[in-house]
Amino acid sequence: MTTKPLISARDLRVTFELPSGGMPWTPPRLLHAVGGVDFDLMPGETLGIVGESGSGKSTLARALIGLVPATGQAKWQDGTNLIGLSPRKMLKYRSEIQMVFQDPLASLNPRMTVGQIIAEPLTTHHKGLSRDEVKRRVKDMMDRVGLLPNQINRYPHEFSGGQCQRIGIARALIVQPKLVICDEPVSALDVSIQAQVINLLAELQRDLGLALIFIAHDLSVVKHISDRVLVMYLGRVMELAEAESLYAEPQHPYTQALLSAVPIPDPQLERNKRMIPLRGELPSPMNPPSGCVFRTRCPRAQELCASHKPELLGEGHRTACHFPGALLPEEVARSA
Numbered sequence: 001m002t003t004k005p006l007i008s009a010r011d012l013r014v015t016f017e018l019p020s021g022g023m024p025w026t027p028p029r030l031l032h033a034v035g036g037v038d039f040d041l042m043p044g045e046t047l048g049i050v051g052e053s054g055s056g057k058s059t060l061a062r063a064l065i066g067l068v069p070a071t072g073q074a075k076w077q078d079g080t081n082l083i084g085l086s087p088r089k090m091l092k093y094r095s096e097i098q099m100v101f102q103d104p105l106a107s108l109n110p111r112m113t114v115g116q117i118i119a120e121p122l123t124t125h126h127k128g129l130s131r132d133e134v135k136r137r138v139k140d141m142m143d144r145v146g147l148l149p150n151q152i153n154r155y156p157h158e159f160s161g162g163q164c165q166r167i168g169i170a171r172a173l174i175v176q177p178k179l180v181i182c183d184e185p186v187s188a189l190d191v192s193i194q195a196q197v198i199n200l201l202a203e204l205q206r207d208l209g210l211a212l213i214f215i216a217h218d219l220s221v222v223k224h225i226s227d228r229v230l231v232m233y234l235g236r237v238m239e240l241a242e243a244e245s246l247y248a249e250p251q252h253p254y255t256q257a258l259l260s261a262v263p264i265p266d267p268q269l270e271r272n273k274r275m276i277p278l279r280g281e282l283p284s285p286m287n288p289p290s291g292c293v294f295r296t297r298c299p300r301a302q303e304l305c306a307s308h309k310p311e312l313l314g315e316g317h318r319t320a321c322h323f324p325g326a327l328l329p330e331e332v333a334r335s336a
């Protein structure tokens with residue numbers, strides 16, 4: 001029997017209307033933050049989503065849980081399209097899909113104790129539980145994420161950034177979700193703490209059979225935790241592949257540029273590394289380039305790239321590029 005995807009997204013789009021800035025009758029300007037994204041996420045799978053700032057990663061995640069209006073499809077395993085659900089109907093899925101945010105301290109209510117913060121989703125979604133049972137589950141979860149259960153009455157400001165992120169993770173997991181979306185969960189943490197939090201998420205993911213969507217700017221952060229990686233640029237998917245295949249043989253010029261920026265621990269290899277700079281600025285999502293949105297910064301762009309939008313093609317390793325494959329030395333030199 002084949003397993004159904006936990007989420008199946010097709011042509012998912014988010015367009016923000018911005019004030020025109022002109023006369024009252026001038027139409028609003030449209031910002032295409034997510035421009036037609038397709039992916040499947042299997043139960044228990046970890047999908048890394050990577051791209052520069054402004055590529056639409058957070059908006060995509062927020063669309064999945066109904067925090068921003070979207071169009072298209074994000075079909076949950078039970079056949080329900082999560083896009084466009086009323087807040088009342090979405091409530092059921094809000095316990096199945098939890099989020100962990102970037103800034104751990106800012107995402108926790110400073111006036112609530114750690115125990116209250118972690119218990120809140122539980123008391124919202126499972127109203128019948130006794131106080132003792134809630135407390136027992138909170139203490140168990142604190143233990144599981146590496147917090148001391150006797151810290152239950154402390155306040156967020158008494159904890160370090162890494163500990164606050166553990167509180168955020170405990171809060172997300174207390175309702176036993178099937179999917180946790182982690183939006184840059186380690187970007188605000190010291191490098192020394194980042195690995196601890198990533199390892200904790202990986203361990204919990206394995207033990208609890210969770211699916212994870214792990215958003216990051218940087219390909220190095222998601223490398224070890226992801227089964228597959230989705231690379232976004234200007235609201236579109238550029239490449240989607242098993243992590244091993246993506247890191248070993250990136251096909252899209254954008255992925256190759258992102259990977260070339262990842263530091264290599266061996267100083268000798270790092271010195272001899274071929275950097276692929278990204279020329280020019282990120283175009284405005286209000287006026288994206290025609291055809292392939294990456295073409296204005298791509299060393300391999302040709303006429304076809306301006307006239308035709310590339311589809312995300314391939315079995316397993318999928319690339320949205322008319323001319324995929326490793327960049328040649330002269331193409332790299334051209335982008336410098």
Ligand SMILES: Nc1ncnc2c1ncn2[C@@H]1O[C@H](COP(=O)(O)OP(=O)(O)OP(=O)(O)O)[C@@H](O)[C@H]1O
Nearest residue numbers: 016031033051052053054055056057058059060285
């Ligand atoms: N509520 C909003 N209203 C208008 N524009 C928005 C809104 N939220 C996001 N945007 C715009 O949508 C685009 C995508 O933003 P988003 O935050 O999703 O990107 P990101 O890849 O997550 O970036 P970062 O890594 O900086 O968080 C950006 O151009 C951003 O300015």
